Amino acid sequence: MIAKTHNKDEGSKLNKIESYLKPKLIYIPLEDENNNTYRHIVKQGDYIYKGDVVAVNNKLNLKMYSSVSGYALYGSNKLIKTGKKVRCIVIENDFKEKVRKNKKTITYTKEELIKLLSKNKIELINNYLINDTKLLIINISNNNSNNNIIIDNYTEEMLETIDNIIEILEISKTILLVNNKYKNIFKKLSSYSKTYSKIEIKLTNNIYLPGCEEKLLNKELNMKSNNKVAISNIYEIHEIAELLKTNIPISEKIINISGDGINNNTNIKVKVGTLVSEVIYYIGGYKNIKDPLLVIGNLINGTSVCSDDLIITKDIDSIYIVNNKYEKNSSCINCGKCIEVCPSKISPLSILEGNSKKIEKCTECGLCSFICPSKIEVLEVIKQIKKKANI
């Protein structure tokens, strides 16, 4: 949780989703953000169907899929989310969206669904969803505009997917936690409450970022975290919806591109594997600002990347082009604000002073760096200590 939000309804500000679903070339990186490398299993000139496996990591049983149908071309080097330049497979899109005949919708059992989610690296939900989960919480309190855009545009589809998930996984109840700021989303979701009786819509004044799950349970449900509660978000539900509908892995992604350095702030649906440069050109290009930064993820704990020659992978939700407003730090004044905001209830201040007890509890949310009045990059120091200690 980072802050209380005002009661003003901001839902009406939601934009529509644009589409850029016909890129000429698609890039499949042979390395992921966790530094896992993949071996390509297609050759130059091979015809590839949408959803086909194009690269594998045999050690961890990980796979990379094609998001379009077309021909494999030469290899190339492009940037990925972490800012690293990696080798990738290039697929020339034939715009036919051909899928293999065996890829048709099927009905899943509980075990099959859990396996499917795990196979597609739907991590958060899979971490929590074990066999005896009784309650599923979909956290929409985070005021990330994508959350609301997805719900606003795909309300029925989302609720249907949630209903399917809870039926297959035998979950007795689901709570959708909506931020008080988005009352129209709440109204829209509530209008379906009779149709989906197991889904409860709850309003909250708080914002819960990833890593604040324990606080969410404590504050909103007066519960302690336990294995019987699963917490997910709307992205994952959207991904699962596509997975269940088409039986092929995520091939399209809604991303938010915004910031001072962009001509048109846009929410856009793109093919996984499209280049950021292409998408930004399509939505109207850059504004001329001094010393811009390209940030992947969010502005608190995202990554700054050196070029827009970057592949949109399925774990990228937002791209920001912002002014580089670096503020010089001064010495710590012992105000204790970092301790107050820490969702893991650890003391970043004592970590800075050399006492790295409980450092493993840090979820790297970045709130300590955000709040610090002395502008100290607390998170960077913690990351370095963690790296040294191999945590």
Added chain:
Amino acid sequence: MKIFSTRKGVFVKNNKSYLDIINNTLISLIPFVILSVIEYSILQVYNNASTLYQVFKPIIIFLILIISVIVLEKNNEQINKNYIILQSIIYALMININLNIMIIITIGILINILTIKLNRINTVPIGYLLMMIITNNANISYTNIIFGIVSIVIVLMSIIYLSKYAFLKWRIIIFYIITIVVGVIILYLISKKNYIVLYNIILYKYLFKVLYLSIDMPSTPVTHKGQITEGILLGILSIIGIYYNIFIKDVVIMILLINIVIILLKKLKIKV
């Protein structure tokens, strides 16, 4: 393809910087400075008990202390000038204005130097202690009840202002007052003596000093538990001081004692 510069860290920061906090704290002290000038200059003239020197004395003290900070801090980028000015004003507000001006200024400059050298140590109580040793009494004592009430109003206004625009470890004040109230009731029940300490405590000389402690970030605890403990300890020490009528009844001396305890606790790696 467009090339961007890269950097690590957070890309958006909270608007409230250290400088804003200090500046807003300085603003919150303006009513106290005005009150002090009225008490020691204007009222003195009104009562025909003053020379021209006496009228301008508080202003002279403020000016000399602030100029000393600017001169001492000229080439120092490490420490925030405004923080030292803040310390100077608090010091000037706490001392006995009737003392020799040279002693006041010498100790003031000395604590400014100490603040620069000992970055995170609260130096005002040290200067205050020196003042007590030299003069045997450093307290400002309000004889006029109206000033007492005005100062309470100003303290309350400051608490609201500081909570909204600056930084205030309010738990220290609240738990200090609670402990004092409980302690005075207990003292009354034990000894049946009518302690008028509550009157003294809510007056400027006590509450302002505790308020000062709660805005002083470097030497106060960072955790909620630590702040509550500090407030309670201050309260207990006050009660002991009042009961035995010993020197620690002065809040500033207690602040100094508590600061030493906190430094010791930190050395023992206890989270406060």
